[in-house]
Amino acid sequence: MKYQLGDKVLILHSDEEGEIIDFINDKMVMVEVRGVKFPVYLDQIDFPYFKRFSQQKNKPGSKPKPQRQFVDDLKKEKAPAAPRVEDGVWLTFLPVIHTDEFGDDVVEELKLHLVNRTKVPYNYHYKLLFFGEKDFELKGAIAPFEDIYLHDVQFSDLNDSPVFDFEFTLQLPDKTRAPHYESSVKLKPKQLFEKIAKLREGNEATFSQQLFVKYPYANADEPEKPEDKLGLGKLAALGYKVYNAKEARNHLEPARSVVDLHIEKLANDWLHMSNFEILTLQLRTFEKYYDLALAHRQPSLVIIHGVGEGKLRDEIHEILRMKKEVKSFVNQYDPRFGYGATEIWFQYKK
Numbered sequence: 001m002k003y004q005l006g007d008k009v010l011i012l013h014s015d016e017e018g019e020i021i022d023f024i025n026d027k028m029v030m031v032e033v034r035g036v037k038f039p040v041y042l043d044q045i046d047f048p049y050f051k052r053f054s055q056q057k058n059k060p061g062s063k064p065k066p067q068r069q070f071v072d073d074l075k076k077e078k079a080p081a082a083p084r085v086e087d088g089v090w091l092t093f094l095p096v097i098h099t100d101e102f103g104d105d106v107v108e109e110l111k112l113h114l115v116n117r118t119k120v121p122y123n124y125h126y127k128l129l130f131f132g133e134k135d136f137e138l139k140g141a142i143a144p145f146e147d148i149y150l151h152d153v154q155f156s157d158l159n160d161s162p163v164f165d166f167e168f169t170l171q172l173p174d175k176t177r178a179p180h181y182e183s184s185v186k187l188k189p190k191q192l193f194e195k196i197a198k199l200r201e202g203n204e205a206t207f208s209q210q211l212f213v214k215y216p217y218a219n220a221d222e223p224e225k226p227e228d229k230l231g232l233g234k235l236a237a238l239g240y241k242v243y244n245a246k247e248a249r250n251h252l253e254p255a256r257s258v259v260d261l262h263i264e265k266l267a268n269d270w271l272h273m274s275n276f277e278i279l280t281l282q283l284r285t286f287e288k289y290y291d292l293a294l295a296h297r298q299p300s301l302v303i304i305h306g307v308g309e310g311k312l313r314d315e316i317h318e319i320l321r322m323k324k325e326v327k328s329f330v331n332q333y334d335p336r337f338g339y340g341a342t343e344i345w346f347q348y349k350k
Contacts, residue, residue, distance in 0.1 A: 010048040088213040129163040183211040255296040
């Protein structure tokens, strides 16, 4: 390869000079131009020496020769810069690909970037979790329309159920906005392979997952009351029941303090269901009664998942680790359920 780390290069499409700071694969490099880092293909860069040589420079002390100026040579007004599009905060993945001895392209690792395409500066707390256990953690701040490199993740580690977890807060306090906002990304191996295949088809370098569009307000609704765009009055006139949101709890299904997720308790025809269908129904039932417990502000909830191979228990525990309202949970011996139940305690804001 004719380039080396630290080489000064010319970005052909923008006519800017930058520096090579990393090699992504045999076709791409990472360059830095005035503090901004981004990937480019090798055929999109060149050494800047020819440009420098071809630029006419006057000798010291000599006067520049007057040149005839034609109408076509008059300086045109600079076109206004295209407006920046605000479309939220994103987590971007850059696959690092190399060619093996058989000529196949192999993904070695993923470079992660946090991208803020809004006008708002944020503080962030990032954690990478494998099977619910923290593997990497980073805190920092990101400015409006800034791209920040987080770290590398080995491609082989993506089989270990990674969760890319973020908590955002505003740098400039605003009482009308939420005190914090959580967002996470889970990548299954099958999903990842599909995204990388699409990158190759489209000859693109990265793929992204949106973390949020706009930072939420402190209340569910914005300060200004929206128009009745849904036509709730018309729905009521047609016979539909329309409840006041403050009274919604009165119309909810009663909550349970103990929920049994054994499949024979949930479905009569469970013998004809696949393992995937059984697990899906159990998790859906868990989420239902979990939400009801919160809506009714229960202090605790017991989930009976059984012992078995522990798949249902592990799935539930992984979900609970991501819930802000969970104060604690424990799977310990109980004379009623043995080790086949998990008890959850909630915490509510006053």
